[in-house]
Amino acid sequence: MKLFTKNKKEVNKHQKALNELIRVVGKERVLSSVEDRICYSYDGTKQKVLPDIVVRPGDTTDVSNTLKIANQYEVPIYARGAGSGLTGGAVPLKGGIVFDLKNMNRIIEICPEDFVATVEPGVVTKQLQDEVAKFDLFYPPDPSSAAFSTIGGNVAECAGGITGLKYGVTRDYILALEIVLPDGSVINTGGKTGYDLTRLFTGSEGTLGIFTKITVKLIPKPEKIRTLAAHFRNKDDAIDAADRIIDNNILPRTLEFLDQMTINALRGHTGTDMGEDVKALLLIDLDGTEESINYEMPVVENACKECNGFRIKVAETAQEREAIWAARRSISPALYNIASHKINEDICVPRSKIKEILQRVDRIKEDQPIYIANFGHIGDGNIHVNIMYNDDPGQEELAEIIVNKVMKEVVALGGSISGEHGIGNKKSQFMELEIPPHEYDIMKRFKSYFDPKGIMNPGKMFIR
Ligand SMILES: Cc1cc2nc3c(=O)[nH]c(=O)nc-3n(C[C@H](O)[C@H](O)[C@H](O)COP(=O)(O)OP(=O)(O)OC[C@H]3O[C@@H](n4cnc5c(N)ncnc54)[C@H](O)[C@@H]3O)c2cc1C
Incomplete structure (x- = not known):
């Protein structure tokens, strides 16, 4: 657990802000004991920094009053929903106030x-x-x-x-x-x-x-959903099948890809019945009316077969559908079967570049003593590249070097450093790889316009 070190002036300002918050927002909405604050020190990245104060607003007036006080005393303020973010968004890097919005849940x-x-x-x-x-x-x-x-x-x-x-x-x-x-x-x-x-x-x-x-x-709400799982002997065939489905003018509700390392991690988990010959997997949901699904499903099955898909299974019952999706939902915990630490990068490239980026990731990894599992929303080019490493000396540094190289390749292919998880502090160092200087400065000017004192989530998104 880290503690952001404050100078005397800052400690003073925090104390005044705390007194004022208790007076204006109410004692029951303001937490300051260490035990309470620990619960708000982390998010899905597992970084830990202790906030000084936690405020749990009940309505817009509480939010407004808290911000006025934070602004007056220039105390950093970190909004927090469920704290499930994967880029450090809700972590109070500079201490200050964590704003727990979970009570505003009507x-x-x-x-x-x-x-x-x-x-x-x-x-x-x-x-x-x-x-x-x-x-x-x-x-x-x-x-x-x-x-x-x-x-x-x-x-x-x-x-x-x-x-x-x-x-x-x-x-x-x-x-x-x-x-x-x-x-x-x-x-x-x-x-x-x-x-x-x-x-x-x-x-x-x-x-x-x-x-x-x-x-x-x-x-x-679509009337029906039907699910198909198709196995492949290599990842290129699975990627070709995904392309072929879309080339046939079919937009599946979901089109998920799993590579061999991900499948290896999943073996033995509920609902995963995969032989050693499975090196890639597509999970596909179609939704719509009974008629539209009846028309689309054979087209999808054929596309998979034409690309050497095998053991193509259409779930006939809700239980079968659930079994197929249980595997997808188990990926995050199952990856820890490979190694004890994970860096999950949600890169995004144009769909036409998926094969290329995965080849480049393979080349970056080559003989390095580290594992990379790739899976994700192949239809929109959003692949989760999971760099898995252990506690052995040098592994974490190696993982960071690999992340750096992957990001450069993503941007070189016209992609984005984050498809969905955001920037937070975990990816702020890569922002300028993707965003040209002029656009970066415009974004910073928006930030200064709305937040001239820089109290809103400091330490995130921008590093300069
Ligand atoms: C197992 C797992 C699976 C995930 N799968 C996905 C996925 O498929 N797709 C995906 O996109 N993400 C995924 N995520 C990441 C995460 O769940 C999302 O980023 C989610 O949107 C974060 O919501 P939260 O309520 O947990 O926000 P938090 O983590 O609490 O906060 C996230 C950011 O939002 C800000 N914030 C929160 N509330 C407010 C508010 N009211 N006003 C202004 N700012 C606010 C915070 O300051 C922070 O910067 C996954 C995470 C986990 C752990």
């Missing part, structure tokens, strides 16, 4: 006739999906963390997920935001006139303002 309204819902930021994604499904509606963004991550965190990271190819990502479903700016003022975005502030704030990773209300677009 579904304010669902309007089936307008296909919209308005929610508070602490609503868990799956809860929103389940609630709108009762009206036969569908909120498509579906990160694998949907069961625990919050909508606020999803908007801040512009979360993607397995439905991205057909339905897009979080950004495509955000219609309007209520945002509290660092000076405590409240703005509403979402009108059609003027600049599109909703888009600017979506993906802003808690560096510009705090979302307190989120209005999302809904679409009709």
Whole structure:
């Protein structure tokens, strides 16, 4: 556990801010004991830095009052949803205040006739999906963390997920935001006139303002979903099959790819019945009406067969579908069968460059004593490159060198350093690989305009 070292002046300011928060926001909403603060010191990256204060706002007024106080005393403020981020977004690198938004978790309204819902930021994604499904509606963004991550965190990271190819990502479903700016003022975005502030704030990773209300677009819930799993003897065949499916004008609801290392890690996990001959796997969901699926499924099966797919299995029952997907959901824990540490890079390249990037990753790895498992949303070019290493001397440094090389190759192929997990502090060193200096400076100017004192999530996104 790290402690951000403060000088005397900063310690003073923090103490004054704490007193003021207790007075204005209320004792019951402000935590300062070490035991409480430890619970807010980390996220999915497992970095740990102890915050000085935790505030758990109940409404927009609490958020506004907290920001006014933080701004006045120039205390850093770190918004936090479920803390499942994979790039360090919610970690309080410079101490200060962690803003726990999980108590603001009301579904304010669902309007089936307008296909919209308005929610508070602490609503868990799956809860929103389940609630709108009762009206036969569908909120498509579906990160694998949907069961625990919050909508606020999803908007801040512009979360993607397995439905991205057909339905897009979080950004495509955000219609309007209520945002509290660092000076405590409240703005509403979402009108059609003027600049599109909703888009600017979506993906802003808690560096510009705090979302307190989120209005999302809904679409009709597809009638049916059917799942297919296809095995391949090499990864190139699986990639060709994915291309061929899309070339046939079929956009699957999900099109997931697993490479050999990922499959090896999964062997023995529930629902994974894979022989040694399986070196790559495609998991495909089709959704729509019975008729559309009946038309599309044979096309998908043929595409897999034409690319040497074998043991192609269409799930006939909900249990079979669940068994197929259980394997996909087990990947994260199963990877620790390979080694004790993981760096998960969610790179994204144009779909036509997937073979090339995986070949380049193989070349980077070559004989290095480290493992790399690749899997992900092949349809939208978003591959999770997992660099697995142990505690042996030099392994962590080697893993970092490999990450560096991979990022350079991604950018050289016209790709992006993050397909869905955001930048946080874990990827800030790579921002300028991808973003040219002029654009980088424009982004920094937006940041200074909204947050002149630099209190919002300092240490994230930008390194200069
Ligand atoms: C097992 C696992 C699977 C995952 N799968 C996916 C996946 O498929 N796709 C994907 O995109 N991500 C995935 N993630 C990453 C993570 O779940 C997402 O980034 C998610 O959006 C984070 O939500 P959260 O509520 O946990 O946010 P946190 O981690 O708490 O915060 C993330 C960022 O959002 C900011 N923030 C939070 N709430 C607000 C708010 N109200 N206003 C302003 N800023 C705010 C924080 O400051 C921080 O910068 C996965 C993570 C895990 C652990």
